[in-house]
Amino acid sequence: MIKDNTTWYVSWFDTPFYHILYKNRDDREAQVFMDNLTRYLNIDENGKILDLACGKGRHSIYLNSLGYHVIGADLSENSIEYAKQFENDTLQFKVHDMCKPYPDTFDAVFNLFTSFGYFEKDEDNLDTIKAIKSDLNDYGIGVIDFMNTEYVIKHLVPEETKVIDGITFNLKRYVEDGYIIKDISFIFESKAYNYQERVRAFTLEDFEALFEAANVHLIEIFGNYKLQKFDVKTSERLVMLFK
Template sequence: MTKDTTAWFASWFDTPFYHILYKDRDYDEAQLFMDNLTNYLNLPEHGTILDLACGKGRHSVYLNSLGYDVTGADLSENSIAYAKQFENDSLHFEVHDMCKPFGKHFDAVFNLFTSFGYFEHEADNLKTIQAIQADLNATGFGVIDFMNSEYVMNHLVPVETKTVEGITFELKRYVEDGYIVKDIAFTYEDETYHYQERVRAFTLADFEALFEKAGVYLLDVFGDYKLRKFDAKTSERLIMIFK
């Protein structure tokens, strides 16, 4: 599967196995983050939010329940097809490539849960930040919630076996050419599958360089979902607010 000409995120994210492997993600933690983030940003009542790389829409649905007008966008057609069941007058989902401007202006654009740094071409990282900026209105905020690469590399679990819904996933993690890589192998119905996740090990300094090229102003940096101060050694997340 990794030899496919399709970018890994376009194929792996579109499989049911991706959602099985990560089914136990902490929804309470995600909702706490959305509460803290929207309070911090002081978004207008019924404000508009673009959830960029929304997956199956869990953040979008919760943000909508808080009263915001939310658009969820993702490259995965299967994820968007699933998310569309939750649509209403103030919640919409569309297939979209985040390297390109969405074509509307929002009070906030959120890129959550390390949904950045997948691209093979460096230029696409800059294009994504430029696209986020283009989608902000005059008072809007961009938010990128990324992993703290230094912390992740220092706490990498090289080999792990995880069984979910009767499928045993063999996971191998390593750093290669500036990317944090996860090899995922498993057997399902007598067929062997192999996928790979590759995410650029961006540091805060890397993002600052991209922001400068994009003409974006970095307002604040947090290190976890409680919005505590970022520390390169101890923080698990790298959450950046910009405009």
């Protein structure tokens, strides 16, 4: 049995299996979100955007196609290596720890698709908010696109099986010690693999406390990618704009 005891997001995100499991994400939905968000923020046509925890760069690439200067940053060396094939004069990808400030400032910093709340230490979550604040220029806006925890827990599917590229992924989801956890197990080439995703079950109130501690101001809250009003009972997303 293969089980990597490194920090889960370091070991899991750098495997090819992570990208296989999530290969069918809805790119069209992501593009609509970026259209709505950049339009709402009224970012200048040649504005600078930091896509923080960019993965393989799907949001970064689309944002760049809209005319923005984009830096995609992620801790996963494998993801950045893949994304670099799409680089051009106004699109670069960098390996970067989002707990630390990036050495530049931007018109917007986007942290998308629940790419927050992975850390074991509370101070790392706070440091990430502080880092985003320092990454913003005088007029810049930070955006965190998180799950609506109450909705997710209410609709949690405890067990699920997905067959993708001939691999049978067995998924188990549960809530434990303030985290929403997904256990992922599968067999590949006669070897058994086990990985785990752990995301803090942050509520809006938790984020408000983090923002206050980081001395940033919450400007707007949306409940989906159409930027409709947030409702704690029915919204699937928690999209927060701050500066």
